[in-house]
Amino acid sequence: MLELSSVTVNYGSEAVISDLDLAIGTRGATITALLGPSGCGKSTLIRAIAGLEPLSSGTITFDGVDLAPIPTHRRDFGVVFQDGQLLPGRSIADNVAYGLRVRRWSKPDIAKRVADLLDLVDLPGLGKRRVAELSGGQQQRVALARALAPRPRLLLLDEPLSALDRQLRDRLALQIAEIIGATGTPTIVVTHDHSEAAMMADRIAVMDGGRIVQDDHPEKLWRAPRSARIAKFIGCTTVVAATISAGVLDSSLGRVRVDLPDGGVRIGLRPEAVIATAIAEGGGGVTGVVRHVASLPEGTRVRLSVADVEVDAVGDPSLRVGDEVSITLDRDRMAIISGADVSSSEPTTSNDRGFDTRGTVGRNA
Template structure:
């Protein structure tokens, strides 16, 4: 278990972290994502955990041991950065073996471990390949293998997929999560990407301006964000008020049924929380289509209504200027602050 207690980090007069506390490592949670917008302090926190940034105050403990004064090379943590930082002009095997040579492993043991790591990251025939010949995805898998080879107590991944295209990022996110679980290595991944966090992590911690605002399993995080800022950061585009009685409420965008206690609630709506249909039903809120986007996941429209602009999805053909009805998809609604 990693315990961060009242930690502060400064860059000269600039305070990046101040009084931050965080606990990572629970039963059944191998991968934790640290999710937040650029500049919120995520990378600074991970660098402090790795021992690459000095603390102005506070303590960092791992498995009960105080790391605060322990240099980075003695923490026995693996780190993978965005660019992988492989040693150019060397082979894949030489890169993976680097940490093992520093630990004075025998040649035979190193060869066996390198082969094991190449199998783990699904590059079994790449030992003699120069790292300069690798694709971006292959290079990140080699960087991962190099970090895992010495059997680190904790693996830290700092935006490891940010330089890759979307298709490769999603594919590699799944692969990396499988690899670290197969290696049974506790892992923290820093990212600003919601999809990446969802694909990789058992638990997600959301960070804002140097503070941790919510830690939860992905399903509950999407459905129950702690406040409006978190809801909007996680994709909510419209917030409405609702007064529930008997697990249902009438809102300005129509009725909604949710298994929540009676009383006032604030609901967060993403595009998938609203379905646009042909106008005609008296029960539907009616609006005019302002924009249409045909996306891989389906058709998305922005609809101008009497209560403002609302994003929605539709399976029907739609054009700018069409009148459509809107219906709330209850299972896609977020209940804010619940």
């Protein structure tokens, strides 16, 4: 168990991490993702855990032992940074074996461990190849094998996939999760990509402003973010106020049945939670006007104007700008926000507070 208590890290007079508490290694959660926007302190926290950044205050313990007096090389933690930091003039086997030689393993044991790790990361028989000859994805798998080789007590991955293209990132995220699952090594992975976090992690700790603002299993995080700010960061492009009465949630965008107590909430809507269809003759309900249409590999996305709210939705390929459409909400894809900001009734969209809006439709509409 890794436990962080009241951890603060300052750069000069600026607190990059402030009074942070977190426990890693709980049962059933081998991989924990640190998810948050750039500049929120994720990488600094990883470096502090590894012993590369001094704490200004607070404690970090592993299995109850304070890590403060233990130097980085004696913590037995494996670290993989964004660029892998491989030795470019060496072979794959030399890179994987580096930590084992430092620990003075015998040559036969090193050879066996390297072969086992290369099998695990799907690079069997390539030990003599130079790392400069490998693709970016292969290099990251070598970096992972090198970090795992000495059987670390904890694995720290700092944005390991951010330099790769989207398709490769998705594939490697699943492969890395499988590799870590096979070794059972407690792992912290830093990412700013909520999809990547969901594919890799058993738990997700959301960081913002140097603090942990929510720490949950992915399913609970997607369905019940604690604030509109968190909801927007994890993919909700629209947040609006709603009320629940007698099992019915009522908002300016429609009504759905829910199994929740009466009261005021806010709902976070990803594009997949809003379905836009041509208005049937005699149809009623909430309507909107199409302002933008984008054809994506996963289907057609539209941006709608509904009263004074801009909404991203999925729609039929036949929809065109200017069409009036009927709106239906999908309860299973909605996020219900019941935190401290519930009382605000102002509708918001994902790009109103500087969040990363990559992939949203109509951002320039």
